[in-house]
Amino acid sequence: MLTTIVIYSLLAVALIVSLMKSREKTLMAVKVALRVLKNSAISLIVILALVGLTLGVLSPQTISKILGKEAGIWGTLLATLIGAVTLIPSLIAFPLAGSLYRSGSTVATIAAFITSLTLVGLVTAPMEIKYLGKRFTLLRNLLSLFVALLLALIMGVIV
Amino acid sequence: MKKFIPLIVVGVLFIILAIWWPPKALASAEVTLDYLKEMILIMPPVFLLMGLLEVWIPKEKIQNWLGNSSGLKGGLLSVLLGTLPTGPVYVAFPLAAYLLEQGASVRNIILFLGSWAALKIPQMMLEIKFLGLKFAVVRFFLTLFFLLIVGQIMNLAFKKKREFL
Numbered sequence: 001m002l003t004t005i006v007i008y009s010l011l012a013v014a015l016i017v018s019l020m021k022s023r024e025k026t027l028m029a030v031k032v033a034l035r036v037l038k039n040s041a042i043s044l045i046v047i048l049a050l051v052g053l054t055l056g057v058l059s060p061q062t063i064s065k066i067l068g069k070e071a072g073i074w075g076t077l078l079a080t081l082i083g084a085v086t087l088i089p090s091l092i093a094f095p096l097a098g099s100l101y102r103s104g105s106t107v108a109t110i111a112a113f114i115t116s117l118t119l120v121g122l123v124t125a126p127m128e129i130k131y132l133g134k135r136f137t138l139l140r141n142l143l144s145l146f147v148a149l150l151l152a153l154i155m156g157v158i159v
Numbered sequence: 160m161k162k163f164i165p166l167i168v169v170g171v172l173f174i175i176l177a178i179w180w181p182p183k184a185l186a187s188a189e190v191t192l193d194y195l196k197e198m199i200l201i202m203p204p205v206f207l208l209m210g211l212l213e214v215w216i217p218k219e220k221i222q223n224w225l226g227n228s229s230g231l232k233g234g235l236l237s238v239l240l241g242t243l244p245t246g247p248v249y250v251a252f253p254l255a256a257y258l259l260e261q262g263a264s265v266r267n268i269i270l271f272l273g274s275w276a277a278l279k280i281p282q283m284m285l286e287i288k289f290l291g292l293k294f295a296v297v298r299f300f301l302t303l304f305f306l307l308i309v310g311q312i313m314n315l316a317f318k319k320k321r322e323f324l
């Protein structure tokens with residue numbers, strides 16, 4: 001909700017300023033937007049369908065069960081893996097992480113899960129490759145995977 | 160035609176699931192539709208903002224703000240841009256590609272994408288609520304620290320050849 005309000009307010013201000021300055025340029029901007037939309041529409045629908053499939057099959061309850069059972073370092077590794085291959089919106093991910101925490105998962109496991117969920121994206125990789133290239137995508141995701149594990153290790157010690 | 164292949168693949172996945180495990184397929188379809196609704200609301204304004212950015216902000220400006228010599232200011236600006244409440248990370252890929260094309264440094268793009276994905280303000284509010292202030296604050300700063308390192312490594316990796324596609 002907040003997201004929507006912020007974006008639309010930003011757009012309203014930008015559009016008004018742009019229209020006041022130049023009609024032609026505003027029209028050009030609309031054309032650019034349409035081009036990007038056309039280029040991304042299919043990838044976006046595919047990603048949304050994959051989010052749906054993931055959450056439908058691997059519901060938050062199922063993930064909670066899987067991660068709740070595995071303790072210690074295996075739990076952390078599994079959490080990193082699940083975070084990397086799934087795409088769960090934060091509106092669901094944080095309550096899920098909270099319930100994991102209450103049911104006895106370690107701080108390291110939760111930190112690993114959140115970090116790899118947000119920074120590593122197998123589902124979004126095709127789209128990332130399309131826009132940023134194979135090398136960029138591969139390197140960024142691999143490094144992020146390491147970051148998830150390192151960050152988990154550190155958070156497990158200090159939090 | 161080639162770009163329809165992924166669409167066909169997920170379509171087939173849905174059909175297989177529908178035959179094999181109907182309740183799960185139904186749940187998946189519901190989630191997909193839910194997010195589709197949200198996306199339809201968010202995508203057009205984000206892309207329009209991108210269009211306005213492309214038309215109004217000259218390349219040199221972006222190079223100055225986010226380029227290799229932008230220093231600390233460029234880094235801060237990238238994080239700031241990323242943390243604004245503006246939709247899921249896959250929305251950020253086209254924007255990141257555009258900024259790179261305009262001369263933003265790889266390090267700043269990593270900061271931008273990373274904070275967009277992991278350090279969003281609405282997301283942080285949820286995190287504090289469900290995992291506590293201490294967890295959220297420590298994760299925030301550690302993530303930022305590691306993003307800087309990843310950015311530095313990737314900056315080096317792309318130094319010789321600034322080719323992405």
